[in-house]
Amino acid sequence: xxxxxxxxxxxxxxxxxxxxxxxxxxxxxxxxxxxxxxxxxxxxxxxxxxxxxxxxxxxxxxxxxxxxxxxxxxxxxxxxxxxxxxxxxxxxxxxxxxxxxxxxxxxxxxxxxxxxxxxxxxxxxxxxxxxxxxxxxxxxxxxxxxxxxxxxxxxxxxxxxxxxxxxxxxxxxxxxxxxxxxxxxxxxxxxxxxxxxxxxxxxxxxxxxxxxxxxxxxxxxxxxxxxxxxxxxxxxxxxxxxxxxxxxxxxxxxxxxxxxxxxxxxxxxxxxxxxxxxxxxxxxxxxxxxxxxxxxxxxxxxxxxxxxxxxxxxxxxxxxxxxxxxxxxxxxxxxxxxxxxxxxxxxxxxxxxxxxxxxxxxxxxxxxxxxxxxxxxxxxxxxxxxxxxxxxxxxxxxxxxxxxxxxxxxxxxxxxxxxxxxxxxxxxxxxxxxxxx
Numbered sequence: 001x002x003x004x005x006x007x008x009x010x011x012x013x014x015x016x017x018x019x020x021x022x023x024x025x026x027x028x029x030x031x032x033x034x035x036x037x038x039x040x041x042x043x044x045x046x047x048x049x050x051x052x053x054x055x056x057x058x059x060x061x062x063x064x065x066x067x068x069x070x071x072x073x074x075x076x077x078x079x080x081x082x083x084x085x086x087x088x089x090x091x092x093x094x095x096x097x098x099x100x101x102x103x104x105x106x107x108x109x110x111x112x113x114x115x116x117x118x119x120x121x122x123x124x125x126x127x128x129x130x131x132x133x134x135x136x137x138x139x140x141x142x143x144x145x146x147x148x149x150x151x152x153x154x155x156x157x158x159x160x161x162x163x164x165x166x167x168x169x170x171x172x173x174x175x176x177x178x179x180x181x182x183x184x185x186x187x188x189x190x191x192x193x194x195x196x197x198x199x200x201x202x203x204x205x206x207x208x209x210x211x212x213x214x215x216x217x218x219x220x221x222x223x224x225x226x227x228x229x230x231x232x233x234x235x236x237x238x239x240x241x242x243x244x245x246x247x248x249x250x251x252x253x254x255x256x257x258x259x260x261x262x263x264x265x266x267x268x269x270x271x272x273x274x275x276x277x278x279x280x281x282x283x284x285x286x287x288x289x290x291x292x293x294x295x296x297x298x299x300x301x302x303x304x305x306x307x308x309x310x311x312x313x314x315x316x317x318x319x320x321x322x323x324x325x326x327x328x329x330x331x332x333x334x335x336x337x338x339x340x341x342x343x344x345x346x347x348x349x350x351x352x353x354x355x356x357x358x359x360x361x362x363x364x365x366x367x368x369x370x371x372x373x374x375x376x377x378x379x380x381x382x383x384x385x386x387x388x389x390x391x392x393x394x395x396x397x398x399x400x401x402x403x404x405x406x407x408x409x410x411x412x413x414x415x416x417x418x419x420x421x422x423x424x425x426x427x428x429x430x431x432x433x434x435x436x437x
Contacts, residue, residue, distance in 0.1 A: 021315070021318065022125060023316070025098075025122070027094070028116070029116070030115070033113055036078070036115045043077045099122050099124055099317050101319075102119040102120065103121065105117070123317070128374075129375055132311075135308065137300050139300045139437075140299065140300075142289065144285050149288065153262055153284060157259050157266070161258060161259040162258050166254040172218060172254055175202075175257075176255070176256060177256070178200070178253075178254060178255075179199075179252045179254070180199055180200075180249050180252060181196065182249040184248075187246075191243070194240070200255065203217055211230070220254075221252065222251065223250075224250045226249075227249075228244055229245050267279060300436065301429055304432050320366050321359075321363060324362035324363075324366050325359060329355060329358055332358075333346070372424075376425065381424060381428055383423045392419070395419075
């Protein structure tokens with residue numbers, strides 16, 4: 001059926017914005033009666049063909065009975081067949097690009113009459129971005145001291161340290177490492193015990209819990225100890241903060257740490273690229289400098305986005321804001337799940353409060369995206385097929401998929417266009433960053 005012929009055009013009213021939401025539009029559409037009648041007949045014919053009613057053979061049920069028996073189903077199919085098509089046609093003819101699903105109201109579809117409805121939806125805001133070239137932010141200067149390089153080398157040295165068994169029969173002392181198994185229980189009934197089957201605990205170390213390790217000093221291999229540890233309210237581990245745990249610890253062995261010397265042999269052990277400790281020292285300094293330059297660039301770009309959002313007060317479609325809140329909330333919950341959040345804990349969360357907590361960040365992100373997109377238009381910034389392909393390949397490697405399979409899936413669900421928009425916005429932000437130099 002072709003219901004888009006020129007003599008079958010729908011009539012409409014001019015879309016309007018409301019003061020409360022400048023992105024809101026509403027149009028009234030009227031689909032000609034003859035178009036509706038033809039589509040109704042097509043739908044009825046399909047129902048006649050497949051309808052199964054006692055007393056009639058398949059495909060032989062009279063139209064009057066089918067209309068009575070399946071009136072609501074026929075109406076639903078008619079609506080699904082016509083409204084999306086004519087809604088899309090009208091928005092295209094009026095050069096409107098909806099960014100939300102239309103809300104259909106005041107639907108009228110009496111037989112023999114035109115089908116009339118109103119559709120309300122949101123569009124992108126209309127605005128200009130004059131003066132963005134004048135945005136200036138201060139980029140921090142970066143440097144790396146010799147002391148910082150030596151500290152980084154010592155960290156590498158610590159990572160290469162070995163832990164050797166202490167064979168002599170003696171007690172744990174400062175600087176030793178207890179090879180232990182322990183379980184800690186709280187008086188709270190619902191609290192899960194803290195349990196480790198094999199862990200190295202440094203005695204008297206700076207990065208250890210003093211109250212715990214002090215109870216192990218003087219113990220020998222094979223010895224077991226029971227003691228309590230009261231954790232302060234501001235303890236770094238939230239699940240232990242403010243709690244008292246009853247520990248049972250077994251010392252399975254005593255180990256001594258041996259760290260390699262910072263010499264040429266140490267450098268060679270780290271890779272074939274290094275022949276001397278000075279070569280390693282140079283590479284470490286270069287890497288630290290590069291990392292700090294990257295951090296400074298990221299911070300400067302963040303400041304540029306802040307200035308953009310502050311400079312241009314633009315309306316934001318509710319649909320885009322809600323979608324961005326959903327995305328932020330989903331990422332947050334995934335991170336919590338990876339840290340051990342249980343399903344029963346998730347059910348107890350106040351989702352309304354969590355969504356509200358994401359609103360300000362989501363609003364900034366949506367505004368920034370709209371502004372950068374407009375700047376990309378003004379500067380004629382585009383994304384090449386090669387750039388898009390490289391990003392798909394990077395994501396495919398990250399997700400352990402083939403680039404072709406990932407690209408096909410992205411094209412199907414519309415993700416590829418969003419990836420392209422993100423790259424374009426990143427290029428617009430890079431343009432502003434370079435303007436700032």
